[in-house]
Amino acid sequence: xxxxxxxxxxxxxxxxxxxxxxxxxxxxxxxxxxxxxxxxxxxxxxxxxxxxxxxxxxxxxxxxxxxxxxxxxxxxxxxxxxxxxxxxxxxxxxxxxxxxxxxxxxxxxxxxxxxxxxxxxxxxxxxxxxxxxxxxxxxxxxxxxxxxxxxxxxxxxxxxxxxxxxxxxxxxxxxxxxxxxxxxxxxxxxxxxxxxxxxxxxxxxxxxxxxxxxxxxxxxxxxxxxxxxxxxxxxxxxxxxxxxxxxxxxxxxxxxxxxxxxxxxxxxxxxxxxxxxxxxxxxxxxxxxxxxxxxxxxxxxxxxxxxxxxxxxxxxxxxxxxxxxxxxxxxxxxxxxxxxxxxxxxxxxxxxxxxxxxxxxxxxxxxxxxxxxxxxxxxxxxxxxxxxxxxxxxxxxxxxxxxxxxxxxxxxxxxxxxx
Numbered sequence: 001x002x003x004x005x006x007x008x009x010x011x012x013x014x015x016x017x018x019x020x021x022x023x024x025x026x027x028x029x030x031x032x033x034x035x036x037x038x039x040x041x042x043x044x045x046x047x048x049x050x051x052x053x054x055x056x057x058x059x060x061x062x063x064x065x066x067x068x069x070x071x072x073x074x075x076x077x078x079x080x081x082x083x084x085x086x087x088x089x090x091x092x093x094x095x096x097x098x099x100x101x102x103x104x105x106x107x108x109x110x111x112x113x114x115x116x117x118x119x120x121x122x123x124x125x126x127x128x129x130x131x132x133x134x135x136x137x138x139x140x141x142x143x144x145x146x147x148x149x150x151x152x153x154x155x156x157x158x159x160x161x162x163x164x165x166x167x168x169x170x171x172x173x174x175x176x177x178x179x180x181x182x183x184x185x186x187x188x189x190x191x192x193x194x195x196x197x198x199x200x201x202x203x204x205x206x207x208x209x210x211x212x213x214x215x216x217x218x219x220x221x222x223x224x225x226x227x228x229x230x231x232x233x234x235x236x237x238x239x240x241x242x243x244x245x246x247x248x249x250x251x252x253x254x255x256x257x258x259x260x261x262x263x264x265x266x267x268x269x270x271x272x273x274x275x276x277x278x279x280x281x282x283x284x285x286x287x288x289x290x291x292x293x294x295x296x297x298x299x300x301x302x303x304x305x306x307x308x309x310x311x312x313x314x315x316x317x318x319x320x321x322x323x324x325x326x327x328x329x330x331x332x333x334x335x336x337x338x339x340x341x342x343x344x345x346x347x348x349x350x351x352x353x354x355x356x357x358x359x360x361x362x363x364x365x366x367x368x369x370x371x372x373x374x375x376x377x378x379x380x381x382x383x384x385x386x387x388x389x390x391x392x393x394x395x396x397x398x399x400x401x402x403x404x405x406x407x408x409x410x411x412x413x414x415x416x417x418x419x
Contacts, residue, residue, distance in 0.1 A: 018342030055378030107246035121148030130185035184314030242280025293317030318378035322345035344373035350398035358394035
């Protein structure tokens with residue numbers, strides 16, 4: 001499989017790597033470089049010169065009086081044991097009589113723990129992705145294949161059902177209601193997938209990591225209001241002021257099995273992280289997400305007017321431009337037809353330029369390997385503070401810069417990984 005520019009796609013991440021970001025190790029170099037740029041920007045300009053447009057605050061909202069209670073594991077148990085789980089059940093609107101919750105150190109960890117506990121070698125796992133070109137998170141495929149199972153993916157509910165019908169022995173169905181590149185599954189198709197799993201009596205897992213954005217911006221029900229998956233994971237840091245942690249909710253008997261595996265392999269959230277999740281759920285403010293999201297309705301048409309309606313799309317409470325579209329834009333600016341970079345490199349380069357020269361921190365600039373090759377400008381939390389004009393100026397500079405290095409890999413390397 002190849003992208004539209006003929007670059008071979010690495011199926012483990014769903015995109016072409018390229019001559020610079022050629023491996024996970026090189027992408028880790030990019031992560032380190034991006035984080036150094038954040039530090040340099042903050043040191044030079046202070047908080048006023050840095051804007052968080054990731055939608056991923058990854059904060060630790062601990063209170064001053066929490067710290068003495070975290071003096072040891074014993075005080076942690078005394079003051080905080082079992083306090084997150086009821087809030088998590090209430091947040092996803094799950095029935096506490098039949099469901100339980102488990103806090104793990106990442107969403108990807110939750111997926112891996114699920115695979116270790118519930119999936120056997122040779123099992124078939126079928127995933128539903130909502131849009132052509134999007135996919136479930138790479139951690140799902142990685143976890144499935146790590147335990148020796150078979151991963152298959154379909155786009156759209158009809159293709160998903162056909163694929164599942166063709167594999168009557170499938171053990172797990174996976175639904176991604178909103179993907180990392182913010183492609184969105186309709187509530188009707190989400191409900192149909194849950195009903196189909198019930199009909200088939202097969203386990204359904206919902207990777208609803210971006211549930212806060214989905215439910216607040218699109219005003220949609222949780223999975224448990226749509227019939228209830230067997231298991232659902234959401235993130236405490238995605239459009240929520242919490243740490244990078246995954247909260248797994250679902251059938252109590254399944255949570256018991258997954259909890260055992262999580263404890264065996266050290267995948268559970270540690271005490272400080274657990275308390276930070278507690279505070280994030282206690283203080284969750286959906287209206288703050290909605291307020292930031294309203295700016296999208298001003299920003300998106302402005303971006304589309306400059307770069308084309310088909311190139312910029314609504315990404316929940318944000319605006320996104322795929323790396324393939326970024327290359328098209330830069331090719332037009334440079335008046336050339338050749339490009340030595342891949343879409344992930346193009347999207348990353350634009351995003352790093354926006355960070356280093358304009359202080360706009362986006363996911364592609366600091367994300368881990370496997371993140372979608374997309375320029376994502378999320379309005380939560382600092383979109384209103386940055387303002388539409390600053391964002392438009394930074395985007396223009398990013399594309400102009402990309403246009404100068406389309407076929408200059410040495411110069412592009414300097415911009416992507418620092419040399």
